Amino acid sequence: MKDVQWCLTVPAVWDERAKQQMKICAEKAGMVKGPNCPDDAASSPRALHIILEPEAASAYCQQQAQQNLTLKLGDKILIADVGGGTIDLVVHEIVELHPSGGASKVKEVVASYGDIGGGTFVDARFFNLVSEKIGCFSEYCQNVNPNLEVHMYSWWQGMKADFQGPGDSGEYDLGDSGLSKAWKKYDREHGVLREDDHYQQLLLTDRDFCSIFDPEIDKVLGLIEKQITNVRVLLVVGGFAGSPYLRKRVNRSFRNVVEEIIIPTLPGRAICRGAVELHMRKTYIKSRISKLTYGIHASRDVQAGDPPDSIETDDDGRLTCKNAISIFVRAGEEVEIGKSTEVSYSPSVHDQLSMQIALYSSPRMYPRYTTELNARKEGSFVLDMAEDVELDKSRKVKVRMLFGDSLINVSALRCNFGSDKEEHGLAVKFQSTGDGDPNPVTNELATLKFP
Structure with a gap:
């Protein structure tokens, strides 16, 4: 390998x-x-x-x-x-x-x-139509003959691949199968009377085929039409x-x-x-064109309009906003492959021993807070800051975000402290937790401070 x-x-x-x-x-x-x-x-x-x-x-x-x-x-x-x-x-x-x-x-x-859509949605519409035509189909397959659905699916794949449009029809032979008898019995119990020959095959008219195909094809054509x-x-x-x-x-x-x-x-x-x-x-x-705005969770000096629940007093007595987004790229911007954006940050509290680098996204072009509607945490990693603590808030961390690749890469570099000057967090790693939030920020880890 x-x-x-x-x-x-x-x-x-x-x-x-x-x-x-x-x-x-x-x-x-x-x-x-x-x-x-x-x-x-x-x-x-x-x-x-x-x-x-x-x-x-x-x-x-x-x-x-x-x-x-x-x-x-x-x-x-x-x-x-x-x-x-x-x-x-x-x-x-x-x-x-x-x-x-x-x-x-x-x-x-x-x-x-x-959008979601395509061939499997056509398959689902086919089986929905079969269930509409044969009222007992789902119950029969579930309780009597589970293999029938597999056989019918195989037949349907051939019909789907050959269907040319209006004028084409198809028949699935039921013969004297158990489904044919169960279907006839089901109809009789529900007051539906048909000739015995009706239960010998499942007939799909060209209108049936179009009702199965057209919703998905219309979706494809509509998406193409947009651009x-x-x-x-x-x-x-x-x-x-x-x-x-x-x-x-x-x-x-x-x-x-x-x-x-x-x-x-x-x-x-x-x-x-x-x-x-x-x-x-x-x-x-x-x-590529960025679909979303991407930024890092950071704190900054308080500004007009900041929500009260995001405002706190730091250990120097200054009012700060703790849930700000430091923007790296905005939705709709062109991002070149191999190009990166860098921003420097410093600790937000004295004697900070670690720094959480948390990546957020938003469909909005100008999001301001990590707590606003549709802002989403994409992932995070932790940078050790236990060395040279005496430098306090003068310590600088450079965060680099590499856009344009099929994955977003985020890294952090200690600029003026510590013995390890290598970049860390080469890629944002997503680890799902029970509530769906990857790597949630813990209370012990302070966020980054805008320079």
Whole structure:
């Protein structure tokens, strides 16, 4: 395993906590070394690379562009990754061209966006419709024949992959099965009288199929519509993009809006292949748009409008706000890969022995407090400050936040005290507690003080 480089693709709509949880799961599975990796696991020493799925698809698109698509600087590409449970979209603008064709570097135009939805939601609608048609279906599968649902699911996957649109229908043969008899009995008990032949098969009309597919496809089209203006190329990938009906509706909706619509023959593989390409070309993504505002929990001098329950008197007799957010990047700002933001802090109390570095996020552009609505603690770590305590509040800690990567990295460096001048807390680690708050701040640990 020492020569294996693991790359895990995740939906773009996942937040930082979900990405970190995936990293922890990879360690627990013994894939990569880390604090959660079993001691006896033959794990890879190479760091796990988390890759956003629509970005992987974008890299795949550039591979294809080098072969049969002419692109130019400033062209915008909308990538829609329509998978089983999520619909992820990103818009990239080409900022650098490869000599052999295609983009060698792109930037995000708007923050990646999306919604839950896709193939598994279509499956759920199918079974809901079956239960509407056969009133005893769920009870029969649960109490009499659990395997029937599995068999019907297998049949449905074939029908889902073949459905072309209005005009197509399908039948599931029940024959003289137990479900056929149970269905007939159920209808009789509820005053429904039908011919015996009706219970020999489950019939799905084209209207039934459309009622199953259309809500999810309409969702996909609506999400694409939000950012399709000024886009030259539309790329649709993901498992559900293999649906002929989805392909038809995408082409019908946007063929006169964009110059090129690309839906690969095997759209599910595009992400896997693109992920490998993206790992090999780490400079492909130049910058992203921050979805959220990120900052550090800190204290500062009191200001007009500060909530009374956040105001306290420090050990020098000064009024301070204990729940302020020190902003590093704001929602909607462009953040360049590999670039970092640094802010210096000092202890908020005399003789402080440790400092909690707590990362908060907010969907608002100008949040002020960690306690306000929608402010969320993403994670934290502790920096030891037990050395050179005599320097008191003159001790300086530099906190660095690295944005743009698929994970947010936060580190802290002792500037003018202590024997260890190495950066600590290389990445925010999320450890779920019983109430869902990772690494909650304890009462013994003072927060940071604005310089």
